Amino acid sequence: MSVDADVIVVGGGVVGSCVAGFLAEAGKGVLVVDDGHIGGSNANAGSLHVQMQSRFMQLYPQNVPGMERQLPLYPKAVRFWQAFEKKLGADFELKKNGGLMVAESEEQLAFLHVKAARERKLGLEVEVLDRAELDRIAPYLGPSIVGAELCRDEGKLNPLRCNAAIRRWLMALGVRLREGEAVRTITRDKGGFRIGTARGATLRAGTLVLATAAGTAALAGQLGVHIPARAEPLHMNITEATAPMIGHLVQHADRMITLKQFSTGQIVIGGGWPAALVGERGHPTVLLDSLLANAALARQIAPRIAPLRIIRTWAGINTSVDGKGVLGPVHAVPGLHVAIPGDAGYTLGPFSARMVAEMVLSRDPGEDMSDYTPMRFAGATVQAI
Numbered sequence: 001m002s003v004d005a006d007v008i009v010v011g012g013g014v015v016g017s018c019v020a021g022f023l024a025e026a027g028k029g030v031l032v033v034d035d036g037h038i039g040g041s042n043a044n045a046g047s048l049h050v051q052m053q054s055r056f057m058q059l060y061p062q063n064v065p066g067m068e069r070q071l072p073l074y075p076k077a078v079r080f081w082q083a084f085e086k087k088l089g090a091d092f093e094l095k096k097n098g099g100l101m102v103a104e105s106e107e108q109l110a111f112l113h114v115k116a117a118r119e120r121k122l123g124l125e126v127e128v129l130d131r132a133e134l135d136r137i138a139p140y141l142g143p144s145i146v147g148a149e150l151c152r153d154e155g156k157l158n159p160l161r162c163n164a165a166i167r168r169w170l171m172a173l174g175v176r177l178r179e180g181e182a183v184r185t186i187t188r189d190k191g192g193f194r195i196g197t198a199r200g201a202t203l204r205a206g207t208l209v210l211a212t213a214a215g216t217a218a219l220a221g222q223l224g225v226h227i228p229a230r231a232e233p234l235h236m237n238i239t240e241a242t243a244p245m246i247g248h249l250v251q252h253a254d255r256m257i258t259l260k261q262f263s264t265g266q267i268v269i270g271g272g273w274p275a276a277l278v279g280e281r282g283h284p285t286v287l288l289d290s291l292l293a294n295a296a297l298a299r300q301i302a303p304r305i306a307p308l309r310i311i312r313t314w315a316g317i318n319t320s321v322d323g324k325g326v327l328g329p330v331h332a333v334p335g336l337h338v339a340i341p342g343d344a345g346y347t348l349g350p351f352s353a354r355m356v357a358e359m360v361l362s363r364d365p366g367e368d369m370s371d372y373t374p375m376r377f378a379g380a381t382v383q384a385i
């Protein structure tokens with residue numbers, strides 16, 4: 001079977017789906033191919049991040065300069081989600097109630113003061129609150145908390161609702177979806193691309209967008225392009241529902257946690273505890289140690305959630321590159337574009353997708369994209385095409 005399209009988007013997560021939607025709105029015939037594996041968009045915690053996450057700063061200190069350069073995009077990305085919710089006429093359960101990064105020691109509080117000062121210089125609106133101020137706005141916090149950084153632009157949404165609404169949007173636009181179908185081979189073909197799938201289909205298009213997260217390294221590599229995207233399997237938990245008590249997105253200055261309450265009343269507990277990739281397909285799999293440590297830390301931060309039962313745990317695959325998105329054309333391979341959003345990639349997803357779609361259409365993406373170019377990696381093209 002041979003199928004043609006103007007644009008093939010490989011990867012049907014939030015980024016690939018949104019790139020496809022924006023291109024279809026511009027009149028392009030778009031085909032999305034996704035292998036149906038568990039990625040980030042169908043496993044994430046729904047945190048809308050703006051302030052720098054201490055987790056990334058500790059794990060990847062070498063990436064901090066890149067994260068700082070991308071920081072101004074985050075509040076814009078949150079506003080983009082708000083506008084996108086209106087545009088799709090959907091209910092994403094999006095709440096911008098602010099985010100707290102809590103400290104349990106004077107040392108951690110000092111770190112937050114330094115971090116907040118730096119972030120203010122980079123244009124974020126953040127402040128550091130003491131315990132008395134926290135008691136007024138976050139009485140659910142436990143006795144060990146001595147202060148917190150507040151970023152009012154942070155929030156939360158329900159990814160299940162978002163993904164369903166985005167899918168309805170694609171269907172209404174006539175975007176063709178090939179799901180549960182892995183792309184195995186990519187070759188250049190008469191000024192375009194020829195794609196071979198695991199189901200034996202051959203797909204052709206003049207423009208190819210790789211929105212394949214950690215899978216991008218292998219696919220781009222077939223075209224001689226080096227994109228150092230790595231899989232990072234992570235753990236998540238959700239509790240049974242309870243009365244509303246936690247309005248904020250809660251994180252920790254020194255330990256891995258995100259904590260929030262959905263509109264359903266359920267508490268979502270994540271924050272980057274590791275999971276494992278198991279078997280030939282690398283299925284993301286829960287680790288008991290992560291479950292226990294993540295839940296214990298959540299209880300320490302918000303003791304009122306202690307009686308709640310965790311009703312589901314799961315794992316997904318995040319993608320790590322160098323702290324910044326990889327967005328835009330690969331000039332050495334005409335027609336090839338990459339769309340990897342950067343850290344907290346669900347927050348950045350639709351906004352990043354919009355910028356990539358504009359570049360595919362040869363229009364102004366509205367931001368200086370030089371920091372995000374796929375060509376920035378040393379030896380980005382390892383062989384002449």
Ligand SMILES: Cc1cc2nc3c(=O)[nH]c(=O)nc-3n(C[C@H](O)[C@H](O)[C@H](O)COP(=O)(O)OP(=O)(O)OC[C@H]3O[C@@H](n4cnc5c(N)ncnc54)[C@H](O)[C@@H]3O)c2cc1C
Nearest residue numbers: 011013014015035039040041045047183215344345346347
């Ligand atoms: C547990 C967890 C919690 C997270 N929590 C948050 C959060 O609260 N807030 C936030 O902002 N971000 C969060 N993230 C990060 C966020 O989910 C991701 O950065 C974001 O969803 C990435 O979107 P994407 O479309 O680029 O990639 P993905 O959603 O991973 O989609 C890429 C798709 O490409 C497919 N693919 C790859 N290779 C091929 C191939 N060869 N052929 C066909 N298809 C292929 C994959 O299977 C996948 O479906 C979290 C991530 C995880 C794992």
